[in-house]
Amino acid sequence: MPIRVLAPDVVAGISAGEVIERPASVVKELVENALDAGAAGVRVDIEAGGMGLIRVADDGGGMAGAEAALAFRRHATSKLAALDDLGKLSTYGFRGEALAAIAAAADVEMLTRTKGSDEGTRISAVFGEESITGPAGCAKGTEIRVRNLFLRMPARLKFMRSPRAENAAILRVIEPYILARPRVRFVLTVDGEEKLNAIPSAEGSPRIRAVMGDAADCVLPFSSSSSGNSVRGFTEAPGKVHGRGRQWLVVNGRPVEDRGLRHALIASYSGQIPREAWPWAVVFVDVPPDRLDVNVHPAKSEVKFADQRQVYDLIAGAIREAFRTVHTAAPAAKPSSRAGTTPAMSEIPLPLESSEGSPRGGEAFVAQPSPRWSSPSTAGGAVEILGQFHETYIAARLNGNLVLVDQHAAHEKVIFSRLLTHSEGASQQLLIPLTIELSPAEAALAEEYRVELGKLGYEYDGLGGRTVALRGVPAGCGPSADAAAVLRGVLSDAGSGTGATDEPVRKLAASVACHSAVKAGDRLEPREMEALLLELLALEDPGSCPHGRPTMVTWDTGSLARLFKRP
Numbered sequence: 022m023p024i025r026v027l028a029p030d031v032v033a034g035i036s037a038g039e040v041i042e043r044p045a046s047v048v049k050e051l052v053e054n055a056l057d058a059g060a061a062g063v064r065v066d067i068e069a070g071g072m073g074l075i076r077v078a079d080d081g082g083g084m085a086g087a088e089a090a091l092a093f094r095r096h097a098t099s100k101l102a103a104l105d106d107l108g109k110l111s112t113y114g115f116r117g118e119a120l121a122a123i124a125a126a127a128d129v130e131m132l133t134r135t136k137g138s139d140e141g142t143r144i145s146a147v148f149g150e151e152s153i154t155g156p157a158g159c160a161k162g163t164e165i166r167v168r169n170l171f172l173r174m175p176a177r178l179k180f181m182r183s184p185r186a187e188n189a190a191i192l193r194v195i196e197p198y199i200l201a202r203p204r205v206r207f208v209l210t211v212d213g214e215e216k217l218n219a220i221p222s223a224e225g226s227p228r229i230r231a232v233m234g235d236a237a238d239c240v241l242p243f244s245s246s247s248s249g250n251s252v253r254g255f256t257e258a259p260g261k262v263h264g265r266g267r268q269w270l271v272v273n274g275r276p277v278e279d280r281g282l283r284h285a286l287i288a289s290y291s292g293q294i295p296r297e298a299w300p301w302a303v304v305f306v307d308v309p310p311d312r313l314d315v316n317v318h319p320a321k322s323e324v325k326f327a328d329q330r331q332v333y334d335l336i337a338g339a340i341r342e343a344f345r346t347v348h349t350a351a352p353a354a355k356p357s358s359r360a361g362t363t364p365a366m367s368e369i370p371l372p373l374e375s376s377e378g379s380p381r382g383g384e385a386f387v388a389q390p391s392p393r394w395s396s397p398s399t400a401g402g403a404v405e406i407l408g409q410f411h412e413t414y415i416a417a418r419l420n421g422n423l424v425l426v427d428q429h430a431a432h433e434k435v436i437f438s439r440l441l442t443h444s445e446g447a448s449q450q451l452l453i454p455l456t457i458e459l460s461p462a463e464a465a466l467a468e469e470y471r472v473e474l475g476k477l478g479y480e481y482d483g484l485g486g487r488t489v490a491l492r493g494v495p496a497g498c499g500p501s502a503d504a505a506a507v508l509r510g511v512l513s514d515a516g517s518g519t520g521a522t523d524e525p526v527r528k529l530a531a532s533v534a535c536h537s538a539v540k541a542g543d544r545l546e547p548r549e550m551e552a553l554l555l556e557l558l559a560l561e562d563p564g565s566c567p568h569g570r571p572t573m574v575t576w577d578t579g580s581l582a583r584l585f586k587r588p
């Protein structure tokens with residue numbers, strides 16, 4: 022095959038694809054540009070999952086006509102002059118690629134006006150060709166409207182998910198900036214409805230609440246610094262971590278993904294939380310700019326640390342220290358500060374309750390608790406519990422065989438089957454409705470999946486904004502789980518699913534079961550183990566959990582003899 026140099030429009034299309042993967046990538050780039058322009062407020066309006074319209078308006082510095090004309094060119098930037106500048110960047114942008122990439126992937130219209138000028142500029146870029154369409158009356162700042170995203174890229178268009186999934190991704194993209202830039206107001210509307218309105222506040226609780234919802238009440242602050250690196254943030258105390266929380270990582274003001282840092286976060290819990298659980302956490306890391314490479318990912322969503330190990334250790338150390346402080350502090354005491362450690366954002370009320378019991382648990386509120394364990398039926402007399410191993414497995418004798426049962430998988434299967442065999446909507450009413458403040462993404466999902474969750478027994482009413490009153494929970498779950506945490510875990514799973522599935526109710530049931538089931542690490546009484554096994558064995562297919570993992574392994578005397586090479 023002859024080698025040829027690609028035509029400029031093909032090159033532009035390829036690089037655009039690297040920067041702009043989905044509507045949320047457009048939002049991210051435009052929000053970053055607005056923040057770089059010094060905006061005090063950023064408004065994002067989305068229609069049809071971003072495929073209809075993405076509009077981002079800011080009240081930042083704006084652009085004069087001549088600059089505005091350059092903004093859509095590739096490698097046109099006001100933020101970087103020489104390669105050396107990469108080591109001391111204070112802006113999100115630096116490559117001069119984003120607007121060019123968006124213009125290559127969509128039709129774009131921009132209105133912009135600087136503070137000093139009476140008149141603004143309107144520019145449109147259609148098919149990557151920009152044209153100044155003349156002066157325009159507009160507010161100070163910049164507004165960019167993006168339409169027909171990927172219309173010219175059929176391959177990309179095929180990969181678009183449902184508007185719901187794209188809306189959720191857009192919310193996720195905005196959230197870390199709410200944390201990283203607490204003095205900037207962010208408003209998001211989706212199809213004309215306001216989904217988010219984060220008002221400016223000095224760093225701290227209102228902004229954390231804006232992204233975490235109620236989970237913000239249960240986080241502990243931590244902070245530490247050493248050799249020019251500093252970390253601070255909030256995470257849940259080990260006893261509070263039940264469901265699947267989300268984590269945000271902000272490095273030198275930049276929201277990034279970093280598996281290693283996430284691992285450092287989990288490692289600080291060193292086996293004190295269930296395997297399936299993730300804590301809610303916000304981690305801010307600040308390192309000297311020349312010890313950080315921000316230019317390692319086309320969408321700027323990853324960074325590389327020169328001192329990776331030190332930063333990881335700093336995070337894990339600071340979190341462990343915060344846990345230690347909670348364990349030793351008298352109630353109402355503030356966390357002690359040690360040399361080099363300042364409790365950041367200390368206006369956050371400290372949750373210092375003991376780790377036992379649930380802070381917003383469902384148990385006390387259930388009108389008529391359905392049993393977590395059904396009473397053992399006498400028919401199943403063939404089960405004899407031998408014991409619990411590692412608070413994870415149940416060892417039992419069953420019909421003369423030795424079985425090891427994974428307690429979480431088994432309970433998950435039992436609940437899953439109860440949920441699907443109960444008459445539709447079997448709901449356990451709570452005596453007092455549980456008021457839960459959801460995160461914006463969760464609130465959107467709660468609305469989206471209302472019917473499906475209703476079929477499983479969930480009953481809740483919107484109380485305006487992101488608050489719901491939970492009136493009923495699935496009857497099959499038993500009362501012991503923290504109803505709010507389970508619901509939030511389920512919503513979080515629903516949001517991270519792969520778009521439309523054929524059987525959303527089944528999928529949600531599996532998720533409810535997973536979040537309500539006993540976890541590895543839960544100690545069980547012999548009668549609880551027996552009840553669980555009997556209920557499991559009464560099912561048609563007791564051998565695998567809803568996710569397809571085995572619930573038990575069995576050895577008969579013959580296979581045990583073979584294992585030990587007995588004659």
Ligand SMILES: Nc1ncnc2c1ncn2[C@@H]1O[C@H](COP(=O)(O)OP(=O)(O)OP(=O)(O)O)[C@@H](O)[C@H]1O
Pocket residue numbers: 050054055057058079081082083084092093097098099100113114115116117118119120121162163
């Ligand atoms: N909302 C805005 N307000 C003011 N100026 C803007 C705005 N958006 C873009 N600009 C100007 O247009 C230039 C090009 O923007 P673009 O996003 O393409 O590149 P960048 O931000 O410099 O780098 P990157 O590609 O890394 O985002 C910016 O450098 C900035 O000068």
Ligand SMILES: [Mg+2]
Pocket residue numbers: 050053054113114115119120
């Ligand atoms: Mg930019």
